[in-house]
Amino acid sequence: MATLSLKRKLEILSDAAKYDASCASSGGTKRDSRGGKGVGSVEGGMGICHAYAPDGRCISLLKILLTNFCVYDCAYCVNRVSSNVTRARFSVEEVCDLTLGFYKRNYIEGLFLSSGIIRSPDYTMEELVRVAKTLREVHDFRGYIHLKVIPEAAPALVNEAALYADRVSINIELPRDDSLNRLAPEKDVAGIKKAMGAVRLGVEAGAEKGRKARAPKFAPAGQSTQLIVGADAAPDGEILKRSESLYGAYSLRRVYYSAFSPIPDSTARLPLQRPPLVREHRLYQADWLMRSYGFERAEIVAEGEDLELEIDPKLAWALKNRAAFPLDLNTADREQMLRVPGLGVRSVDRMLEVRRIKALTLEDVRRLTRGLEKLKPFIVTADWTPGGLTDRADLRERLAPPPQQMRLF
Amino acid sequence: MQVIRLASETDLTGWRAAARSLRSLGVAPEEALWTVDGAGGDLFAATATGGEAPMPPQAQQGGAPFTVPREFVELADLVVLHRSDERFALLYRMLWRLAREPQLLHIHSDPDVQKARHLAADVSRAAHKMKAFVRFRQVAEGDQTERYVAWFEPAHRVTEMVAPFFVARFATMDFSILTPDACLHWDTKALVVLPGADPADAPTNLQGGEDALEDYWRAYYASIFNPARLKTASMQQHMPKRYWRNLPEARLIPDLIARAETRTAAMVRQPSSIPDRVIRQVTRKLRDGTFDDQQPANLEEVAAMIQACRRCDLWRDATQGVAGEGPSRAKLMLVGEQPGDQEDLAGKPFVGPAGQMLDRALAEAGVPRDQTYVTNAVKHFKHEPRGKRRLHKTPNTGEVTACRWWLDHERRLVKPRVVVALGATAVTSVFGKALPIAGARQTAHQLPDQSQGVVTYHPSYLLRVPDAEAKAKAYAMFVEDLRFAWRLVA
Numbered sequence: 093m094a095t096l097s098l099k100r101k102l103e104i105l106s107d108a109a110k111y112d113a114s115c116a117s118s119g120g121t122k123r124d125s126r127g128g129k130g131v132g133s134v135e136g137g138m139g140i141c142h143a144y145a146p147d148g149r150c151i152s153l154l155k156i157l158l159t160n161f162c163v164y165d166c167a168y169c170v171n172r173v174s175s176n177v178t179r180a181r182f183s184v185e186e187v188c189d190l191t192l193g194f195y196k197r198n199y200i201e202g203l204f205l206s207s208g209i210i211r212s213p214d215y216t217m218e219e220l221v222r223v224a225k226t227l228r229e230v231h232d233f234r235g236y237i238h239l240k241v242i243p244e245a246a247p248a249l250v251n252e253a254a255l256y257a258d259r260v261s262i263n264i265e266l267p268r269d270d271s272l273n274r275l276a277p278e279k280d281v282a283g284i285k286k287a288m289g290a291v292r293l294g295v296e297a298g299a300e301k302g303r304k305a306r307a308p309k310f311a312p313a314g315q316s317t318q319l320i321v322g323a324d325a326a327p328d329g330e331i332l333k334r335s336e337s338l339y340g341a342y343s344l345r346r347v348y349y350s351a352f353s354p355i356p357d358s359t360a361r362l363p364l365q366r367p368p369l370v371r372e373h374r375l376y377q378a379d380w381l382m383r384s385y386g387f388e389r390a391e392i393v394a395e396g397e398d399l400e401l402e403i404d405p406k407l408a409w410a411l412k413n414r415a416a417f418p419l420d421l422n423t424a425d426r427e428q429m430l431r432v433p434g435l436g437v438r439s440v441d442r443m444l445e446v447r448r449i450k451a452l453t454l455e456d457v458r459r460l461t462r463g464l465e466k467l468k469p470f471i472v473t474a475d476w477t478p479g480g481l482t483d484r485a486d487l488r489e490r491l492a493p494p495p496q497q498m499r500l501f
Numbered sequence: 502m503q504v505i506r507l508a509s510e511t512d513l514t515g516w517r518a519a520a521r522s523l524r525s526l527g528v529a530p531e532e533a534l535w536t537v538d539g540a541g542g543d544l545f546a547a548t549a550t551g552g553e554a555p556m557p558p559q560a561q562q563g564g565a566p567f568t569v570p571r572e573f574v575e576l577a578d579l580v581v582l583h584r585s586d587e588r589f590a591l592l593y594r595m596l597w598r599l600a601r602e603p604q605l606l607h608i609h610s611d612p613d614v615q616k617a618r619h620l621a622a623d624v625s626r627a628a629h630k631m632k633a634f635v636r637f638r639q640v641a642e643g644d645q646t647e648r649y650v651a652w653f654e655p656a657h658r659v660t661e662m663v664a665p666f667f668v669a670r671f672a673t674m675d676f677s678i679l680t681p682d683a684c685l686h687w688d689t690k691a692l693v694v695l696p697g698a699d700p701a702d703a704p705t706n707l708q709g710g711e712d713a714l715e716d717y718w719r720a721y722y723a724s725i726f727n728p729a730r731l732k733t734a735s736m737q738q739h740m741p742k743r744y745w746r747n748l749p750e751a752r753l754i755p756d757l758i759a760r761a762e763t764r765t766a767a768m769v770r771q772p773s774s775i776p777d778r779v780i781r782q783v784t785r786k787l788r789d790g791t792f793d794d795q796q797p798a799n800l801e802e803v804a805a806m807i808q809a810c811r812r813c814d815l816w817r818d819a820t821q822g823v824a825g826e827g828p829s830r831a832k833l834m835l836v837g838e839q840p841g842d843q844e845d846l847a848g849k850p851f852v853g854p855a856g857q858m859l860d861r862a863l864a865e866a867g868v869p870r871d872q873t874y875v876t877n878a879v880k881h882f883k884h885e886p887r888g889k890r891r892l893h894k895t896p897n898t899g900e901v902t903a904c905r906w907w908l909d910h911e912r913r914l915v916k917p918r919v920v921v922a923l924g925a926t927a928v929t930s931v932f933g934k935a936l937p938i939a940g941a942r943q944t945a946h947q948l949p950d951q952s953q954g955v956v957t958y959h960p961s962y963l964l965r966v967p968d969a970e971a972k973a974k975a976y977a978m979f980v981e982d983l984r985f986a987w988r989l990v991a
Contacts, residue, residue: 099720106724124669133670140633143750144740145725146758148732155725193714194721196649196674197637269817282808285820289846337818340884340891341845353729354768369730389886442609449604456610 096180102190104180108160108171109206111355112263112318113348115141117152117201117236119313120258125234131196132234134258139201139236153204153238154194158182158219162208166276168265168323170355171208177357181210187223188231195235202236202258203227209242209278217245217253224256238313243287244280250287251310254294259313259345262287264338267331271324288342291315295343314345321375322352322367329395332378336389339382349375374399381405384437385430403492407433410470411491417482420472421452433491434467466491504534507589510682511658512537513581520593524567530597535589569599572606579621582658591617627656631663634744635678638712649676652700653747658682661694668692715749722750728761729768797910800829807880812903815881815896820845825876825911832990833873834917835859836908838926838959842891845882850875855961859923862960862976866983874915878930879904896926905930912950919945919989920952921982924959942982945989953989957982 096104117139124133141150159181160171170177182190191203205223209216220239227233239257241250254260262284266272269281291311298310317338319331326334335347351372378399381387385406392405400408410417410433419428421443429440439461443452446460451474458464469481469491481487503523507515516535523533573595580588595613599605608614637649649671653660660683667678668687678685679698686693736754745751797803807822816822823840826849843853851859863870878901884891896904908930912920922931929935931954932946938956946954958979966972 099717102717103720103724106721110725110727125672126669127672129673131671131673133666135666140629141739142633143722143748144736145722145727146733146736146754146761147727147730148735148739149727150739151722151725154721190717194718196647196671197639197712197714197718198635198651199718282821286848289820289848293843293846336886337891339889340886341818341820341842343889351730353727354765356768356771366729369732383889386888445607446609449607452610459610459612459615 098186098190101180101182101186102156104178105156105158105160105182106154108177108208109155109157109204111170111350111353112155112204112206112240113149113350114238114261114316114318114346115150115152115155115204116259116316116346117238119345120236121309121312123234125232128232128234130232130234131192132202134201134234134236142199142201152201153236154191154200154202155204156182156187156190156206158187158205158207158216158223159210160208161210163211164209164276164278166265166279167359168275168320168352168355170357172359174359175357184219184223184226188226191227191235192231192233195233200235202233202238204238204240206240207242213242213244214246214249217242217249221249221253221256224253228256236313241287241291241315243284245287247287247290250290251294254291254311255309257311259315260291260311261316261318262291263318264334265318265320266324267319267321267326267334268324271326275323285341288315288317288338288344292342314343316344316346316348318348318350320352321349321372327396328371328375328378328399329389329393329397331375332382332389332393333395335379336382347379349379368401370401371399374401374405378405381409386427387431403488404433406431407491409433411488414482414487417470418472418478419470421457422447422472422474432467432470434461434463434470502534503528503532504536505589507535507537510537511581511661513577516577516581516589516592520596521567523593524596524600530590530594533590533593535593567600569596570603570606573599576606576617576621579624580617582624582627582662583620584657585620588620591620624657624659624662628659628663630744631655631659632666634740634748635667636747636749637676639714640712647675649674651676651678652698653678653680654700654743655680655682656743660685664692664694711749719750719753723753723757726757728757728764731758731761733758797914800824800911800914803907803910803914807907810880810907812906813881813900815879815883815900818884819881821848822880823848823850823877823882824880824907825874825915826850827874827876827915828872829874829915831872831874831915832918833868833986834912834915834920835873835875835923836920836927836931837875837877837923838961839877839879839896840882841893841961842882842884850877854964855959858960858963862980862983866980866987868983868987874911874917876908876911878908878927880907898929901926901930905933912952917952919955919986920948921955921957921986923957924962927959928956942978943985955982955986955989957986 118137120134120136122134122136125131139152141152143151145151157171159179160177161179161181162171163173165172165174187203187205194200195202205220207216207220224237224239227237237257238259238261239253241253241260241262243262264284266275272279272281292315294310295314319334321331331349338344338347349372351367351369354366378392381392382389387409392409393399399405410431416428416431419432421429426440426444429435429443430437442460443457446452446456453474454464454476457467457471457473461467468476469478469487472478484490505519507519577592580592591613595605595617598613605611606614609618631653635651635653637651640648640650660678660680664685667676667685671687673689675689676687681700682697684695684698686695797806804824807824810816810822823844837851837855840850841853841855844850850856860870863873879896883894883896883900885894886892920931922928925935925938928938931948936956938958941956946956948954958975960979963972963975963979966975
């Protein structure tokens with residue numbers, strides 16, 4: 093086999109990594125390069141997106157695979173053993189050089205490293221850890237590192253990974269256990285869950301230790317996972333139920349939803365139809381309602397149902413629960429206000445502040461929100477009541493965006 | 502008309518001094534004209550000669566001192582960095598209004614407040630985008646091995662504001678950031694801020710000679726893009742076109758968009774590939790079995806087989822099955838209800854709060870825990886989501902009955918002399934029927950397998966008793982029952 097140039101390897105191994113939706117650099121411990129030998133800082137809180145690709149996704153990290161050689165045969169994955177894509181492998185030094193080179197030019201926040209499974213899960217995990225360790229110890233790199241955890245690897249290696257990385261993640265990929273069996277025969281749900289459980293215990297033990305002594309922090313930015321949408325028949329309700337149980341059980345920071353996307357060199361085990369991107373968007377909205385707006389999953393969608401594609405899940409909920417409206421914005425409490433379609437956390441908090449000083453009028457609401465017309469059926473202000481508007485049979489038609497011709501691909 | 506000349510576009514100190522004097526002197530906002538030396542000076546000179554003489558701010562001292570909310574000062578810090586011409590007037594109008602309306606800043610729907618917050622938000626965003634979109638180029642300069650220079654055009658005058666970010670991040674790096682407003686020079690020790698540069702004055706290597714790594718960066722940018730999901734509006738919302746000319750990767754965008762559809766169509770058209778024979782034959786674990794026909798031969802097999810148990814549905818939402826733990830020939834077996842949140846994650850019984858309570862009571866009763874076998878009636882954690890937590894849920898009779906098969910095997914293998922059922926669920930599992938705990942405790946019940954059964958409370962019940970006195974009493978009974986069981990063993 094001809095030797096591949098470093099640039100060609102970069103193309104192959106970033107192309108192979110792009111199906112992982114996560115690129116967040118958020119939640120790390122605040123630190124910087126002053127007094128050190130290398131470069132790098134983490135501001136804590138939100139990360140920075142250094143570029144956006146035409147697919148609308150943020151590019152925050154150098155997201156690459158160490159290698160796309162893989163002994164597994166997961167149907168949805170472009171790197172499965174049975175795929176005929178070109179294979180490549182980085183050396184540890186090459187990954188470090190690229191990371192530092194990009195970082196010093198302010199292209200990235202850090203590294204997101206994953207890998208195909210080569211030789212054995214333990215060997216692969218060791219290689220990933222070696223990259224992180226070299227960056228941290230040899231180069232004193234203080235930027236962000238996200239490592240993919242190989243669930244079948246030894247717990248000691250996973251722990252070591254979590255000591256060098258800001259965030260670790262294990263992808264569940266398929267919402268249904270039986271589809272994981274069918275489409276990813278070597279992956280084992282029980283193994284994934286156990287590894288996630290171990291990470292949560294590590295993070296919690298680390299948080300306890302951190303209060304007493306300055307020990308190396310265990311994955312301070314926590315863990316995340318990804319579910320592929322539309323590769324199996326799981327409806328949205330089932331997908332969200334899975335997320336709900338994952339958030340509860342393993343304190344995940346995020347569950348990423350990735351609409352199943354056609355891959356080069358596909359297998360016959362996958363559906364031909366790909367889900368509309370808006371489905372992914374609705375799932376993120378519903379997930380957000382669960383995490384930040386106090387909604388329970390069961391209120392948003394039943395287990396066997398799909399979310400509506402035409403309208404957002406909060407509006408859908410409000411249309412089904414009209415008895416809760418109209419809501420008087422001058423007297424309602426925060427939890428209730430967050431349930432009004434069209435009101436976000438920020439608008440609600442500002443309204444709460446304003447109404448301590450003066451009664452909210454429609455004009456105030458107009459200034460504090462986007463799109464007053466859509467709000468009007470659901471709210472009461474000092475100078476507005478919707479009257480029969482809330483209960484009109486055609487309310488949905490009035491609020492839903494006009495139907496659009498879907499774009500053909 | 503008062504004309505105030507400020508020293509620079511971002512002269513907050515000058516503005517504060519002048520604004521303080523003007524407000525003390527009772528100069529209404531409509532009466533004040535704000536201008537910056539060197540910027541549009543001629544225009545205002547004409548106005549000034551028509552009205553009163555320009556007022557140098559430093560000459561204006563005195564007037565009654567007053568205070569403003571800290572929040573206003575923070576807001577002003579950001580607003581002065583905006584390129585809007587009305588920023589100084591807006592801030593003075595707000596300062597003026599604050600005298601009569603001390604709560605003004607909380608009225609977010611007020612047009613002035615809203616305007617100021619919008620300007621501040623624009624500035625914060627411009628600062629954030631500067632952190633994101635500055636692109637350094639490595640330049641060779643004399644004997645220095647590594648030196649980096651960037652040319653950047655921020656949307657607002659945020660260069661000095663973001664300087665600490667770049668210094669903290671690249672403290673060990675020799676770098677300069679040139680912008681039309683100000684230039685930052687960092688030599689790994691000190692920061693020097695110089696006046697803005699003209700794009701024409703930017704080092705030639707910024708236009709011409711490329712940094713070799715830029716090509717790698719473009720290769721990365723092109724490869725990480727997924728042509729099957731084109732969302733250009735979203736890209737432009739976050740990466741506005743005004744920044745593109747200084748981003749090395751942006752020149753690829755038109756071509757990536759243009760070829761996206763054909764690339765995707767080609768992928769979809771491509772026939773699915775047939776897996777070749779390299780695929781390893783992986784032996785699948787036995788799944789969906791009930792194991793009724795396969796008796797575990799030892800405790801290790803129990804622990805392994807529980808992982809694949811599908812006798813009821815609890816495995817779905819649990820992390821793992823949790824088998825018992827302890828010596829394989831323990832004379833005392835303690836049976837709890839089911840693993841909790843911590844046990845589910847750790848894969849070990851009684852490691853959470855109830856486990857700690859149990860440890861304490863065992864120690865007090867003089868029962869060595871390392872000589873007892875500790876297990877649960879149900880092996881998977883039953884729970885329901887409540888917000889971001891998992892709330893314990895009592896297993897139903899069907900689940901207890903299904904899981905009894907495992908407990909029976911543990912009892913068959915360990916052959917304890919005494920089995921202690923902790924709480925109602927364990928009682929149902931051990932005795933096959935419900936017994937009132939208060940009435941059945943402190944008695945040795947004969948079990949069919951020649952062992953003796955003892956009944957007591959579940960340690961988590963002790964954690965839940967609300968009043969302290971009742972809690973102490975229940976705890977004392979619990980210890981007494983453990984002691985009773987240990988005496989039966991001996």
